Amino acid sequence: xIYLCAISNIxxxxxxEDCKFCTQSVxxxxxxxRYKEKSISEIVNEAKLAKKNKAVxxxxxxxxxxxxxxxxxxxxxxxxxxxxxxxxxxxxxxxxAGKEELKELKKAGVDIYNHNLETSxxxxxxxxxxxxxxxxxxxxxxxxxAGLRLCSGGIFGMGESEEDRIxxxxxxxxxxxxxxxxxxxxxxxxxxLKATHNKKTALGIIKMFRKNFKNAIIMLAGGREKVxxxxxxQGLKAGANAIIIGDYLTTKGEKPDKDIEILKKEGFKIAxxx
Numbered sequence: 001x002i003y004l005c006a007i008s009n010i011x012x013x014x015x016x017e018d019c020k021f022c023t024q025s026v027x028x029x030x031x032x033x034r035y036k037e038k039s040i041s042e043i044v045n046e047a048k049l050a051k052k053n054k055a056v057x058x059x060x061x062x063x064x065x066x067x068x069x070x071x072x073x074x075x076x077x078x079x080x081x082x083x084x085x086x087x088x089x090x091x092x093x094x095x096x097a098g099k100e101e102l103k104e105l106k107k108a109g110v111d112i113y114n115h116n117l118e119t120s121x122x123x124x125x126x127x128x129x130x131x132x133x134x135x136x137x138x139x140x141x142x143x144x145x146a147g148l149r150l151c152s153g154g155i156f157g158m159g160e161s162e163e164d165r166i167x168x169x170x171x172x173x174x175x176x177x178x179x180x181x182x183x184x185x186x187x188x189x190x191x192x193l194k195a196t197h198n199k200k201t202a203l204g205i206i207k208m209f210r211k212n213f214k215n216a217i218i219m220l221a222g223g224r225e226k227v228x229x230x231x232x233x234q235g236l237k238a239g240a241n242a243i244i245i246g247d248y249l250t251t252k253g254e255k256p257d258k259d260i261e262i263l264k265k266e267g268f269k270i271a272x273x274x
Contacts, residue, residue: 001271002263003217003242004256005057005091006050009249010038010078011071015063017130020193021118021155021185023250024063030190032250037074040081047082053245053256054270058082059091059114061249065131066096067105076108083109091151096131096139102146113143114151116181120167123160127193140175151179153221156205157197158185165205169212180209180216182240184223186251195226202227203238210239217242225254232259233266 013034015024023030047058060078062071071094079090092105093114102113117136118124124133143150152175154168172180184202185195209218219242220228220235228235232243245256263270 001241002236002268003057003219003271004053004055004245004259005059005219005242006046006053006055006246006256007059007061007093007244007248008038008043008046009061009063010043010074011036011062011064012250013063015065017065017128019118019128019130020191021127021158023188023191028188028190028192030188030250040078043078044081044085047086047088050246051086051088054260054272055088055245055256056271056273057089057091057112058086059093061093062095063249064095067094067098067101072101072104075110076104079105079108079110096135097142099142099146102142102148106146106148110148112149112151112179113146114179114181115139115143116153116155116183117168117171118154119158119160120164121171122167123158123164127158137171137175140177144175149179150175150177151181152177153179153181153183153219155183155185155222156202157195157223158193159196165208169209173212178216179219179242180213181219181221181244182206182209183221184227186223186226197223197227199227199234203234206235206238206240219243222248222251230262233262233268236266236268 018027089111091112092110121133218240220240247253
């Protein structure tokens with residue numbers, strides 16, 4: 001059974017952090033679409049389209065370090081508006097967050113919070129200096145304490161070693177997330193990193209995570225098109241059981257109907273709930 005998820009970048013490109021993998025950081029000056037807030041009506045329409053395209057989850061993403069009071073109010077408002085009209089699981093992805101803010105999201109109807117560890121604790125200082133890996137880990141602990149389901153994974157192909165990948169995996173074991181997004185770094189001419197992944201390493205990463213997380217939803221997320229192209233079902237056969245459909249935060253994805261056609265042709269069943 002394959003789970004489909006869609007994401008909406010509801011606040012884009014306004015982040016002051018210096019993450020070397022992220023085009024939303026103003027430090028790098030990447031040529032992306034930057035805006036303060038999408039209208040609530042636009043977000044609801046995107047959720048309706050996601051549901052039409054068989055997505056069971058819809059993720060509300062805001063650029064920036066963390067979940068401040070204004071962001072919390074905005075995400076809660078968007079969540080409530082969506083759930084009035086669309087039967088879909090709401091995922092929030094709004095950076096570092098405390099328990100009380102996360103509890104407010106849950107009250108508003110958010111079911112899952114996504115906060116990736118990104119890479120190992122050891123390697124993280126080489127890709128970000130403005131906040132610590134430990135803050136990310138603490139947020140993930142807060143998610144579980146607040147009664148939300150946790151979605152946490154990483155980005156691969158940023159120059160990390162095999163030991164870093166294993167360290168990340170072991171940290172995620174401590175958190176035991178229900179969902180694990182596996183992202184593969186997407187290069188941008190403005191970013192200081194170059195991709196170091198290929199199909200062989202990607203398949204090995206997927207197999208390693210499935211072996212260690214037998215019951216988790218393991219998602220092929222950002223960069224799967226670069227790694228696999230139309231042959232993304234290779235990643236599903238290796239152990240992943242979810243994909244993101246449509247566009248990503250600042251990069252174009254594949255058309256959902258094309259992905260669905262490939263899934264059906266390969267004999268995969270699409271889940272209708274998560």
